[in-house]
Amino acid sequence: MHCCQYYHATGDGDPAFTVDVPQFTFGAGCLAECGAHAKTLGLRRVGLFTDARVARLPSIETVKRSLRDAGIDFAVYDEVRVEPTDESLQAAAKFAAEGKFEGFVSIGGGSVIDTCKAANLYSTYPADFLTYVNAPIGGGQPVPGPLKPHIACPTTSGTGSECTGISIFDLLSMKAKTGLMSRHMIPTLALVDPLVTKSLPRTVVAASGFDAMSHALESLTARSHATRSRSGIASQRPMNQGANMWSDMGAREALRLIGRHLVHAVNDPSDEEARANMMYAAMVAGMTFSNAGCHLPHGMSYAVSGLVREFRAPDYPPNEPIVPHGMSVMLNAPAVYRFTAPACADRHLEGAQCLGADVRGATPADAGEILAQHLIGMMQATDFPGGLEYVGYSERDVDALTDGAYPQQRVIKNAPRDVSKDDLRGIFRNAMRYW
Numbered sequence: 400m401h402c403c404q405y406y407h408a409t410g411d412g413d414p415a416f417t418v419d420v421p422q423f424t425f426g427a428g429c430l431a432e433c434g435a436h437a438k439t440l441g442l443r444r445v446g447l448f449t450d451a452r453v454a455r456l457p458s459i460e461t462v463k464r465s466l467r468d469a470g471i472d473f474a475v476y477d478e479v480r481v482e483p484t485d486e487s488l489q490a491a492a493k494f495a496a497e498g499k500f501e502g503f504v505s506i507g508g509g510s511v512i513d514t515c516k517a518a519n520l521y522s523t524y525p526a527d528f529l530t531y532v533n534a535p536i537g538g539g540q541p542v543p544g545p546l547k548p549h550i551a552c553p554t555t556s557g558t559g560s561e562c563t564g565i566s567i568f569d570l571l572s573m574k575a576k577t578g579l580m581s582r583h584m585i586p587t588l589a590l591v592d593p594l595v596t597k598s599l600p601r602t603v604v605a606a607s608g609f610d611a612m613s614h615a616l617e618s619l620t621a622r623s624h625a626t627r628s629r630s631g632i633a634s635q636r637p638m639n640q641g642a643n644m645w646s647d648m649g650a651r652e653a654l655r656l657i658g659r660h661l662v663h664a665v666n667d668p669s670d671e672e673a674r675a676n677m678m679y680a681a682m683v684a685g686m687t688f689s690n691a692g693c694h695l696p697h698g699m700s701y702a703v704s705g706l707v708r709e710f711r712a713p714d715y716p717p718n719e720p721i722v723p724h725g726m727s728v729m730l731n732a733p734a735v736y737r738f739t740a741p742a743c744a745d746r747h748l749e750g751a752q753c754l755g756a757d758v759r760g761a762t763p764a765d766a767g768e769i770l771a772q773h774l775i776g777m778m779q780a781t782d783f784p785g786g787l788e789y790v791g792y793s794e795r796d797v798d799a800l801t802d803g804a805y806p807q808q809r810v811i812k813n814a815p816r817d818v819s820k821d822d823l824r825g826i827f828r829n830a831m832r833y834w
């Protein structure tokens with residue numbers, strides 16, 4: 400099936416798609432421009448969000464110095480939780496409300512940037528916490544209007560959060576991952592400085608890099624936008640619309656860069672070119688999935704991270720068990736693509752080819768296996784866990800993982816084929832051990 404067929408609308412399908420392109424500055428040293436950008440935005444006092452690890456790094460000093468040089472007053476919030484919860488977001492929102500800020504700067508990984516988005520939202524439009532949380536868990540109310548300016552400075556090459564309107568967290572009372580989502584939450588400006596990745600530990604580069612790769616691959620293989628039902632006001636399309644010609648462009652380029660650079664970025668911290676390319680690729684993949692939407696690897700990941708028992712990932716905060724987001728996504732990926740390939744084999748082959756796989760002579764029937772094997776090869780080359788068993792799960796957990804993942808229908812429905820609960824069970828089973 401070629402591109403035109405994939406995007407041919409039938410029945411109630413939406414033949415059009417909308418793109419919101421986030422504003423960004425990319426390049427070595429651009430973090431030092433933070434104060435000048437904040438001044439251009441008219442800010443005189445900002446809340447500076449970070450976490451305990453980043454608070455000790457030179458990058459945050461660069462940001463503070465640039466704010467001071469621009470005459471901007473700021474207060475630091477460094478209590479962001481890695482993998483935020485509703486409680487941690489509300490604590491951050493309280494800080495944001497009490498600080499009387501005109502805008503925000505966030506510097507850190509996805510958790511920091513996501514926390515800042517939520518703090519900005521609830522301090523600008525105070526409401527019961529569940530009001531804006533995605534339905535059906537939350538009220539699903541739209542964000543009423545623009546938020547305060549937010550400059551997002553990522554320090555990992557992965558989540559792409561600097562370019563998305565999404566904030567993901569654990570709702571503690573339900574033990575469920577859910578999120579907040581609005582175009583208004585897209586940061587006003589992303590400052591993406593590859594110099595910050597110098598200090599990134601190996602497992603963080605791997606997990607966040609595979610997260611970025613999955614954003615791109617899920618976007619490329621997502622359901623076509625033309626199959627999304629046209630309901631509601633035509634001009635008010637959701638942020639995640641399914642694969643489209645624009646998201647394909649971002650996905651292909653991100654996959655090409657990630658295929659060439661991810662393994663080197665993980666294995667050789669001195670390879671600045673590889674790390675810079677990963678930083679750029681992660682940002683592009685962020686814009687891409689913000690537009691097209693993710694599907695099964697992400698939909699399943701929330702159960703994998705949420706049900707963790709003992710596993711502690713190296714290079715992550717040691718005080719509690721954690722399967723980092725990118726790891727919980729990637730462990731599902733090979734099994735997912737073996738399942739989804741029949742729906743759009745050419746897109747699976749193209750993804751594999753962009754990543755560097757040799758697809759000469761491949762037939763559509765080979766697509767899932769070629770892509771899965773290429774992903775497994777990348778996991779092995781970076782000493783990544785080889786399946787869900789490696790992070791503590793077994794066959795006995797398949798039902799609990801399935802029950803945890805199945806409610807993530809918003810994401811699961813973006814897969815290129817329909818997914819039953821039994822299908823999901825089968826994919827989890829096949830993700831237990833790849834080698």
Ligand SMILES: [Fe+2]
Pocket residue numbers: 558610611614697724728
């Ligand atoms: Fe992700």
